[in-house]
Amino acid sequence: MRKIKLKSISIAIVLIALMLGSCSDEILVEEPRGVFTPDFFTTELGVQGGLTYLYQSTRSIYGFAYFLNLGETGTDEYAAAQSADNNFHDLDLAGQGNLSSTSGFSIGRVWGTSFPAINTASGIIENAEAVNLDNSLIAEAKFFRAFYYFLLVQTYGGVPLDLGGGELKFNNSVVRTSVRNTVPEVYTKAIFPDLEDAVNDLPDNPRLTGTVTKNVARLFLAKAYLTYGWWLENPNSIPTYPEASRTDPDGNSPSYYFQGAYDVAMDGINNPGPYRLLDCFYDVHVATNDRHEEMLFYSDRTEESQIYNEADLGWSGTDGGGPNTAVWMVTPNYTTITVDGVSAVQREAAQSYGRPWTRMAPTINVFTETFAEKDLDSRYDATFVSSYRGNWDKGGDTTPTITAANGMEIAPGDAVISFLDDYDPSVNYVNGGNLGGGEIAGRSDYVINLNEINRRFYPGLWKLGTYRTDNAGGLGSPNGALTRPFPIAKFSELYLVAAEAAVKGASGSMSARDLVNVIRARAGKWCYDNGENEPRVEDNSAAMVAATPAVVDIDFILAERSREYFGEGYRWYDLVRTQKWTEYASSYEIGGNSASDHSPTVTNRTIQPYHYLRPIPRSQIDDMDMSQAEKDAYQNPGYQ
Incomplete structure (x- = not known):
């Protein structure tokens, strides 16, 4: 027994x-x-x-x-940052820690x-x-x-x-x-039978706000089929444990499960129920729009009650079972930005700010490779904080303007330090803002090239950022755990699961390219520009679709998954499933722990x-x- x-x-x-x-x-x-x-x-x-x-x-x-440490550190998305301890160094596998059964x-x-x-x-x-x-x-x-x-x-x-x-x-x-x-026993005795029953018996519409439905079960059944198909195929001979033959107890081949993943995902796409793709990627993540039709499944929190939020609404540590504090770990310490003797960017309970712990930093390849296209594709802009703006007035400082880059004046709400979309060799780093900022002629904000970021200061993760409705015009309670729902699954993933299955040989009414292009076409639609902090109504869908390669392979699928779900805890599981982890993440590039370090070096991992x-x-x-x-x-x- x-x-x-x-x-x-x-x-x-x-x-x-x-x-x-x-x-x-x-x-x-x-x-x-x-x-x-x-x-x-x-x-x-x-x-x-x-x-x-x-x-x-x-x-x-x-x-x-x-949570993000478990699913992101050590991948091509995130590495240990300036304030990382062994909880993060252990999982980064870069020689400063030792991953073990007692790791953090x-x-x-x-x-x-x-x-x-x-x-x-x-x-x-x-x-x-x-x-x-x-x-x-x-x-x-x-x-x-x-x-x-x-x-x-x-x-x-x-x-x-x-x-x-x-x-x-x-x-x-x-x-x-x-x-x-x-x-194989876990999949065939537990996961598949239960999810198949769930697909059959769950309702199309949630019986209560946030409860699971047929389409939630379809997505996870499709992902389970897909993952098990990869496990059976085992392209890079990765060992399993307990040791078991890479054969299915029912005699099915990997292609059987890839086709099953495709069919179930397509069933979800063709029978959406109350779910849909939102018109703009920005709308998927702007906090004022939480709990929308694209969100299939989420772990909920609330601003209405400390008890049911399972976290203090004014201050929270990292202990306990329920606090939503994951995004703190990937937030740089922007609060040390000082300009003209003024603490220009203060800790605020708002989506671009929040509580900075500086434990995890995105690697440079994220910006130069994954999000190389930043003008047509809206996903870089709606994922990261690319501009830190002055909010000293909300902290009680009545100074109307301060002197910033190039001796120019800035007011509250203006950009103080920005990360440049495109590399500019003319940047003159002057440690502007006390966080390594540089100057470009004619600009009042300090700037940093994305291929010259370091472990101390880098773009924060806007998409998961803090949101409160009780700031009353001030800084609010930025030390309280987030009261936003944390996303677990989205309708968009049905397209990418089906596309990945198609790459693995599944066939049906839509090709891998067709499926990916649904997601890419949406990515080309802008409705707001985060970096510029202003509306931007622009449709680059045709250009995005045209740029998709004629033959979509697994590398392109993984790149799309990173652009779509960056920083949400997917990445380690995606790279392990496809056995691409070693290939993708054995080295990364980033600057050191000093804010003024703009000379990145390569760090090697032992995976x-x-x-x-x-x-x-x-x-x-x-x-x-x-x-x-x-x-x-x-x-x-x-x-x-």
Whole structure:
């Protein structure tokens, strides 16, 4: 019997909720409760509360302070920044840290969050008949069980299906042993059956605001088929664990799963339900438009209640289960910008600012390669903070203007330091703004070339930035955790999953180029210019489509995925799935830790095949009642 200790599947929770009502205008109504007991699931109230816990559990991962560290550091998107500690150096694999089973706060979060949720979902599913639960509600529980198993198998490899009560059974006993299932077993016994049932039984429209639907399940089923097809193919001979033959138990080939991914994704595209692509990429991420029709699935927060936000609204650290603080880690310390003796850019609870921790920095190739096209394609502008603007007036300083670059005057709202879209060799770095800024004749703002950024000062991640409605014309509460929903899945990904499957040989009504061009055409539509802080109505769709290569390959798909989902935690999983991590991220270029360092150097990473799986957290293994040899065998090879 496969068992796992209770610590890994504890069903204790902070919040559960009544989930009553049947229309999408209603929301989850949460009520405090300390713990689930086994008999709780035998009541309708208990099952409903368990379902709400499954939604609440996503906050422990999505938006968690070190979430982006887990999915981004060490890739071609992000490297350790000036204020990085070993939480970040370990995952950067650049020689300053040592990735192990005890590495910081990131490694164990997926493991520690997923198993309680899986066990809760199993409890709901087993007791559904006793409380006469509707099939659509059972499908929600099945979706979450598959969702977490899919996250686990991508992160750690094969994981246990038996948590102490039997495979995929609810466990309510204390057990301290465990056996890991293989990757094919996790997919074919847990992920695929549950997601297939979810697609069949979930409604087209969410029963409450933010609940899952057929199309949410379709996207994750398509991604699971796609990922498993790559795993079976194993183009670069990356090892798996527990060791297993790269054959499907049902005898299906990789092409079978690639075609399945294509078909399911196309079904989602052709039957969108309440979802759609928004007209402009900017609208997908501007905070005033959160919870829109393109957002399939998100981990919600709220400004209305500190309890249900699971984070202090005025100040938050990085501890606890629910705070949305991930974007802090990729925000440079712009608050040291001083001009003419004035603290020109102050910490503000607004999307371009927020709380700066400077732990992760984008690499130079992000700007010179991934986002090389910045004029036709709106995605660079709607992803990054390319201009830091003066806000000293909101901090109480009544100075009307200050003297900035080239002796020119700037007022509140004007650009203080900007990153140039195109390289300009005439930039004269004068340490302007006390953050390494340079001057160009005729400009009042200090400037920095994007191919000369460093680990201290670089474009922040605007798309996930802070947003509050209670600033009252001032700086607000920039030290409070974000109250925005954290995106987990978007309608746009159905197109890119189908396109990737087509690249892998799947066929249907749209080619990979056709599918990618839907996304690229939208990227060409501008409705606002972030860098210039002004409306910009412009349609470059035709040029964007024309620039797409005649033959779209996996490298082009990965580039499009980076442009579309940059900095959202996708990248490590994308590069691991396609086995491109080593090729893409074995080196990167960036300047040093000084703001005035504009002479980038190349940093090399050591990415070993065993790094394609994360280590299982040591604390979990140490508490198991097994021999040392059994514990050693439980851990993924290569890790201590």
